[in-house]
Amino acid sequence: MRARRLPLALLALIFALGLAAAEAQQAALQVPFVKTAIPVDPGWTGWKAAPAVQVPLMPQAVAQPWNLTPSIKQLRVQAVHNGTWIAFRISWKDATKNAVMYTDSFRDAVALMVPVGKAAPIIMGGPGERVLILHWKADWQEDIDRTFQDIAQLYPNAWQDWYPFVAGEPPYDITAWTNPEARRYLTGWVLGNPRSQPDKRTAVEEQIAEGFSTLTTTERQSAVGKGVYADGAWHVVIARPFAAGDPNDPAWRPGRSAPVAFAAWDGGAKEIGARKAISDWITLKLGAVGR
Amino acid sequence: MGTVKNWQIGREMEYPFPESRPRRQFAAVFDLNKCIGCQTCTMACKTTWTVGKGQEYMLWNNVETKPYGGYPMGWDVTRLERLGPQTWEGDRYTGKTLFEAAPAGEPMVKHLPEELDWAHPNAGEDEAAGTLDRGAYFTMPVHGMWSFYLPRICMHCTYPACVAACPRQAIYKRPEDGIVLVDQSRCRGYRECVQACPYGKVLYNPVLRISQKCIGCFPAVEQGTQPRCVTTCIGKIRLMGFLSPPDQARADRPMDFLVHARKVALPLYPQFGLEGNIYYIPPVNVPRGFLRQMFGPGTDGAIETYLRGKDDPELLGLLHLFGDAKEILESFRTFPTTGEAAGYDGKGREIVRVPVKEPDYLRPFYDAARQVYRHNIT
Ligand code: SF4
Ligand code: SF4
Numbered sequence: 238m239r240a241r242r243l244p245l246a247l248l249a250l251i252f253a254l255g256l257a258a259a260e261a262q263q264a265a266l267q268v269p270f271v272k273t274a275i276p277v278d279p280g281w282t283g284w285k286a287a288p289a290v291q292v293p294l295m296p297q298a299v300a301q302p303w304n305l306t307p308s309i310k311q312l313r314v315q316a317v318h319n320g321t322w323i324a325f326r327i328s329w330k331d332a333t334k335n336a337v338m339y340t341d342s343f344r345d346a347v348a349l350m351v352p353v354g355k356a357a358p359i360i361m362g363g364p365g366e367r368v369l370i371l372h373w374k375a376d377w378q379e380d381i382d383r384t385f386q387d388i389a390q391l392y393p394n395a396w397q398d399w400y401p402f403v404a405g406e407p408p409y410d411i412t413a414w415t416n417p418e419a420r421r422y423l424t425g426w427v428l429g430n431p432r433s434q435p436d437k438r439t440a441v442e443e444q445i446a447e448g449f450s451t452l453t454t455t456e457r458q459s460a461v462g463k464g465v466y467a468d469g470a471w472h473v474v475i476a477r478p479f480a481a482g483d484p485n486d487p488a489w490r491p492g493r494s495a496p497v498a499f500a501a502w503d504g505g506a507k508e509i510g511a512r513k514a515i516s517d518w519i520t521l522k523l524g525a526v527g528r
Numbered sequence: 529m530g531t532v533k534n535w536q537i538g539r540e541m542e543y544p545f546p547e548s549r550p551r552r553q554f555a556a557v558f559d560l561n562k563c564i565g566c567q568t569c570t571m572a573c574k575t576t577w578t579v580g581k582g583q584e585y586m587l588w589n590n591v592e593t594k595p596y597g598g599y600p601m602g603w604d605v606t607r608l609e610r611l612g613p614q615t616w617e618g619d620r621y622t623g624k625t626l627f628e629a630a631p632a633g634e635p636m637v638k639h640l641p642e643e644l645d646w647a648h649p650n651a652g653e654d655e656a657a658g659t660l661d662r663g664a665y666f667t668m669p670v671h672g673m674w675s676f677y678l679p680r681i682c683m684h685c686t687y688p689a690c691v692a693a694c695p696r697q698a699i700y701k702r703p704e705d706g707i708v709l710v711d712q713s714r715c716r717g718y719r720e721c722v723q724a725c726p727y728g729k730v731l732y733n734p735v736l737r738i739s740q741k742c743i744g745c746f747p748a749v750e751q752g753t754q755p756r757c758v759t760t761c762i763g764k765i766r767l768m769g770f771l772s773p774p775d776q777a778r779a780d781r782p783m784d785f786l787v788h789a790r791k792v793a794l795p796l797y798p799q800f801g802l803e804g805n806i807y808y809i810p811p812v813n814v815p816r817g818f819l820r821q822m823f824g825p826g827t828d829g830a831i832e833t834y835l836r837g838k839d840d841p842e843l844l845g846l847l848h849l850f851g852d853a854k855e856i857l858e859s860f861r862t863f864p865t866t867g868e869a870a871g872y873d874g875k876g877r878e879i880v881r882v883p884v885k886e887p888d889y890l891r892p893f894y895d896a897a898r899q900v901y902r903h904n905i906t
Pocket of ligand 1: 681682683684685687688689690691708724725726727728729730741802804
């Protein structure tokens, strides 16, 4: 029981510090209306005019494993909307691009979280208080920008003579594993685990949660995104329609305010899953639809 | 955090979930005195389960040579070093388990093997503990120089570190047989389990980007068949069955007999606190200090019981049933008058019957009919 009390005490402390920091640095984020389509591109010129806030990040120390010394200290966040779509541009400094995962390495990532209802606990929601989480991952971006990270990409010098039930020639590209007997060995792919799919559509995974350990990929994937690494920093766009005809659509709409929170992972510091840096809720002030 | 009873360390301990023992517990006994390091088990497992993409390096079953081998490299010594010297008082472990030694914010002591740690499954193979001094020769029963093969699979632990570590609760222990599985659709490749399992038995698939592990050949076990690594074992060192908790042990059940009644088969690193369910008959020719660290305070008793086996018809009979049947033996009996041992399925039907002692044939040195001398008299 002793082990249980400590995180709560620490949690209170972290939240106190985190909130103080947030008040000092954060105004609400103004989300202007734009008339055009919004390209899924962090290099879009429209971003130049969009207001930005610095979102401070704090350690995740509620669910085990904690991350008391997170690598990423703050995010620069912008957002715009065009009445139908809302798009975020998130930037942060990261000395190393980590986009490929071996058995002992991890990838960079960033996520934003919005309550599905009016509000939700910051700890990934709670029972009956669902949140929508849009999670961009550098390894998925790599799959899309280059090619799926198969054995030939991960280990260019590896050689495998044969895989049972697989026709063709080495290196037996995973997309050629059409025989159902062979596909049984590709568990994650066959079972529809989004991580294991060789044909990724976008680098963002849309998910819901009602508290820690409940993160679930949604049936319908409506978010899109793209990340670019340049000059020691990541610049990531995450976009989604306000309403996608999905029961998990948040209550955000033009002309209103809505809460949003962020999380970020530095793969180079072996951050993944609960080992992350998190923000407090910040307020989106969504501009009204103009002409 | 719950308090659970771990009989292998003779006390209660802290574990993130309350005690919840399965209806039956998958278990196996490996007799280390008989393993010949042939790796048939490794290949049987490999060709059955890990011939997919991203599994090229994976061995759910591996056989390493102790003292130097390890897959992944140093899986054992990294944990022993992190724990530091710990103590037993008789059968009660008074040191810290990996759960109890957890740093703040972690459920247990963890270690992430490096990529290259998986690349040397045969490092140290057949290497003895040291070099022979001039003129030294084997002295029995403990060899001056020694090594032994340690075949390993997932222990399907009663208190699995992998289950405790997964922040998504994507790993579960089946109530029907205690087999521990990673849900391949729920896993997100965080590798908390890879860091948590002190036995190095969860492995990351870098192509599918999720973690995978020994599945205890559950499709076979569901059909009443022992796993592939057991049925293919050339040395007949393995027997798989179901193990009861000590207070429900029945001496006619093979696992209960070896683990609880005769206490000849011991847990591997019981001090880690996972109550693993692969049990080992320790090798008799290895220095006791090394063995006690590995197998706990039961080591001396187990070796004595094993060495007295020739005078223990039940133990001898059961040891002869190792590797003799594909089916899971739910119970066994020995027949001293006929010198046989038999194994039975859950309905009490006889599955296998073997002679415990082969009959003796005495033949003359010179065979006049064939006009040959016999060099071998068996
Ligand atoms: S041996 Fe490792 S992988 Fe197997 S159940 Fe125990 S902790 Fe989990
Ligand atoms: S098949 Fe049996 S004898 Fe051969 S290495 Fe495996 S456990 Fe040892």
